[in-house]
Amino acid sequence: MMTKxxxxxxxxxxxxxxxxxxxxxxxxxxxxxxxxxxxxxxxDPASQVYVRNKGKQTVEAxxxxxxxxxxxxxxxxxxxxxxxxxxxxxSIHGILxxxxxxxxxxxxxxxxxxxxxxxxxxFHISNVGLLGTGQKSMVPCTPLGCLMMLRDHHGSLxxxxxxxxxxxxxxxxxxxxxxxxxxxxxxxxHSRTRDLPDVVRRADIVVAAVGRAQMVPGDWIKPxxxxxxxxxxxxxxxxxxxxxxxxVGDVDFASAAEVAGAITPVPGGVGPMTIACxxxxxxxxxxxxxxxxxxxxxxx
Numbered sequence: 001m002m003t004k005x006x007x008x009x010x011x012x013x014x015x016x017x018x019x020x021x022x023x024x025x026x027x028x029x030x031x032x033x034x035x036x037x038x039x040x041x042x043x044d045p046a047s048q049v050y051v052r053n054k055g056k057q058t059v060e061a062x063x064x065x066x067x068x069x070x071x072x073x074x075x076x077x078x079x080x081x082x083x084x085x086x087x088x089x090x091s092i093h094g095i096l097x098x099x100x101x102x103x104x105x106x107x108x109x110x111x112x113x114x115x116x117x118x119x120x121x122x123f124h125i126s127n128v129g130l131l132g133t134g135q136k137s138m139v140p141c142t143p144l145g146c147l148m149m150l151r152d153h154h155g156s157l158x159x160x161x162x163x164x165x166x167x168x169x170x171x172x173x174x175x176x177x178x179x180x181x182x183x184x185x186x187x188x189x190h191s192r193t194r195d196l197p198d199v200v201r202r203a204d205i206v207v208a209a210v211g212r213a214q215m216v217p218g219d220w221i222k223p224x225x226x227x228x229x230x231x232x233x234x235x236x237x238x239x240x241x242x243x244x245x246x247x248v249g250d251v252d253f254a255s256a257a258e259v260a261g262a263i264t265p266v267p268g269g270v271g272p273m274t275i276a277c278x279x280x281x282x283x284x285x286x287x288x289x290x291x292x293x294x295x296x297x298x299x300x
Contacts, residue, residue: 003260004153006149008264008272012273015280016060016061016276016279018295018297022295026287030292032286035065035066035091035092035282036063037092038051038066039067039068039070039096041079041101047098053275054278079105083110093286094278095120097110097111117138117288120138122137122139122281128173138284139178139281140170140171142209142274144280145270147300149264150182150226150228154226156182157183157205159184161202162206163189163203163206165196165210165216166188166207168209171207173188176188178300196220197220201220203222204222206220208249211233212233213231213235213248214248215251217252218258218260221256227251229251229265231249231266232266233247233248233249253266
């Protein structure tokens with residue numbers, strides 16, 4: 001059986017292209033440019049790279065990109081004041097505060113200070129509630145990217161059995177809600193699940209989001225199932241040289257690829273979709289703010 005490799009890089013490029021086209025149309029027809037503000041507090045190197053990539057791709061899609069870099073010792077009051085300013089700025093349609101925040105800040109308080117209509121990360125309590133009740137919301141980028149790839153591969157997801165491994169607020173829970181919205185039968189499994197291998201073996205769709213390197217082996221996968229690997233883990237790679245590492249997912253790719261019908265690689269699978277969906281969410285937020293039709297094919 002030939003396993004299909006779901007190429008997240010290529011798919012993300014396609015999504016970014018669609019976003020760019022619709023941004024150009026918004027500018028031509030209505031004179032509106034979607035704006036995304038990213039706030040980075042402190043010097044976390046991984047976050048810095050990520051923010052730089054976000055800014056670059058925002059500009060490439062024809063959007064306005066604003067970056068606010070604050071020192072690690074910035075007070076929470078100052079950060080909340082900046083968020084309030086961005087909430088009130090009509091040229092900004094999406095606000096993203098890069099996590100993790102320094103220890104002296106209350107992440108929940110900061111996220112919930114963002115206007116829910118501009119919360120392009122989909123983490124605000126209002127958006128979580130709207131998603132959970134099947135109403136129009138801003139949807140977290142990573143699960144939205146996974147959903148787009150699943151729809152692209154399967155067409156309809158209706159009636160399929162899906163197992164989400166992991167119950168985080170960022171991926172596991174919203175992923176389950178999105179799959180329910182597309183009429184899957186959904187099980188949320190996690191580290192305490194009894195007989196986890198048997199639970200996973202029932203699934204037509206497996207979304208692994210636990211943050212444990214290569215935890216899911218191929219013999220847990222039902223032949224022909226679709227495997228979406230959200231994990232990004234660094235493990236030692238002595239074969240590359242002393243002290244070198246490599247990136248792996250939560251799924252043991254080599255063994256899973258022998259049985260799965262389709263699988264996302266790590267890196268190059270779900271990762272690139274996250275920023276593509278951030279751009280899609282910013283465009284969606286801009287259309288909603290201006291009472292224009294939502295972008296086609298880019299929402300949940």
